[in-house]
Amino acid sequence: MFRGGDATDLISEFIAYGLSTNTMYIIGVTKVVAAVLLLISIFYKKIELPPLLLISGLMLSALYFHFSIGDGLIKSLPAALMLSCCTIVYFLRFPQQTD
Numbered sequence: 001m002f003r004g005g006d007a008t009d010l011i012s013e014f015i016a017y018g019l020s021t022n023t024m025y026i027i028g029v030t031k032v033v034a035a036v037l038l039l040i041s042i043f044y045k046k047i048e049l050p051p052l053l054l055i056s057g058l059m060l061s062a063l064y065f066h067f068s069i070g071d072g073l074i075k076s077l078p079a080a081l082m083l084s085c086c087t088i089v090y091f092l093r094f095p096q097q098t099d
Contacts, residue, residue, distance in 0.1 A: 002078050005069050017065040031058060048093060052086055059083035 003009075005016035014024040034051040041048035062079035 002075050004066055004071055004075060016069055019065075027058065030054065034058070045093075052090055052093075056083055056086040056090075059086065 004013045007013035007016050010024060011021055014021065034054040037047055037051035038055065041051065059079045059082045063076055063083065066076040066079065
């Protein structure tokens with residue numbers, strides 16, 4: 001339902017985006033590492049920002065690739081929700097100072 005293009009699996013989805021399987025594995029490992037670091041940051045707040053920004057960047061890229069092949073909004077929904085969550089966490093954790 002959320003796969004890009006007419007893809008039925010992850011490999012064909014990355015092929016639909018014009019990306020290689022090596023790119024798929026690199027992105028997969030990056031997402032897992034960022035997610036683990038974000039979980040660790042619950043206890044060690046100092047490492048929260050890098051994985052948060054990394055996941056946000058990956059989700060922005062996912063949205064770009066969904067729209068670049070003409071996917072509808074429903075297929076972009078998981079990436080948009082994850083990006084929204086990252087944005088909320090960022091603004092709650094790092095409030096902007098006003099003078």
